Amino acid sequence: MTDLQDRWNTVMMPNYGTPPLALDHGRGVRVWDTDGVEYLDFVAGIAVSALGHAHPALIAAVSEQVARLAHTSNLYLHEPGVRLAERLVGLLGLPARVFFANSGAEANECAIKLSRRFGAAHGRTELVAAVDGFHGRTLGALSITGNAAKRTPFEPLPGPVTFVEYGDADALRAAVGAHTAAVFVEPTLGEGGVVPPPAGYLRAAREICTAAGSLLVVDEVQSGIGRTGHWFASMAEGVRPDVITLAKGLGGGLPIxxxxxxxxxxELFRPGDHGSTFGGNPVACAAALAVIGTIADEHLLDSVKRVGEHLGHGLDALQSPLVAGSRGSGLWRALTLTGAHAAAVETAARRNGLLVNAVKPDVIRLAPPLVLTEEDVDEALPRLQSALDEIS
Ligand SMILES: Cc1ncc(COP(=O)(O)O)c(C=O)c1O
Known part of the structure; x- marks a missing residue:
């Protein structure tokens, strides 16, 4: 591993720092590093590996599709792409149209360009987004990301964008008006530390946008496709957005x-308005169809709710002076700490065979595969307890 890290340090850009672990392979909710050490994976590639690792349905779908036709570009259509779009529209249960990209940031770029088209038609230029919200690293997605440390080095960014405190419906109401093209909101702040808003916030956002005539864009890149025990976290709140963006868990590890x-x-785009060479690639679409099919066939939404509750209770039962509490829903949880101990907890958990993520200096994020069982939780929590004991 040290050798691989040395080579990494020589050839890779220094934007990530040096990752502490080189992973070699995975199976189910477990991964193994290049030294053969096994870990329970409660990171899942940052809420991505929905079916865990090496799921037979994903292997079969991807292998069959890559053997048949790996790529077409958008000059030609293909059945997996149409079928996936139909499936997503079916899950929504609303008339909708789909654009496929390769990542969350790109899905949001599409939403930003839709907002521009909408704004141009209605004389509106401004976007509204949340302080501490996260929508991606491309310049467009960064322009609506409410984190100064990530934004400032890359200014000037597209705009105008107004940031409001997340969860404060009055602040949102005050910011949105006849000048607002679209409001971008996460159903729960993901990178912000798995922070759910007060009950009714998304519904208030919908009402505010409807009253002002603005688009409501819900970024479900992290929350969507089962993470909270629902296909779409916003729809579970009874909210009908104008635009929903997805990525992460959708491809189960394939980029889509x-x-x-x-x-x-x-209907906002005109022919030629947007595009992507790889977006909606047949292999990625086949993977996404396998993910959605498996979640449905194996009743994983119910399982996520049940196992997620079990995980939440287990987090609340941890005994440590370092722990402040827990929050989140489904298999998307945060352990909040009394101080900036998250990096130390992450490292100690790793030593104890558990991968978790220090998403904030004082917050540990858990976003395990959706195939997680109660037994897996019962195996993981003592490792987390040991980690806390070691550093307190
Ligand atoms: C809510 C949300 N939107 C967008 C993104 C960006 O996704 P990607 O890293 O695939 O570009 C993320 C990534 O963490 C996210 O959590």
């Missing part, structure tokens, strides 16, 4: 993003 535009928002 999607922008779903509902109702008239689906």
């Amino acid at each position: 993003g999607a922008c779903l535009a509902i109702g008239t928002a689906g």
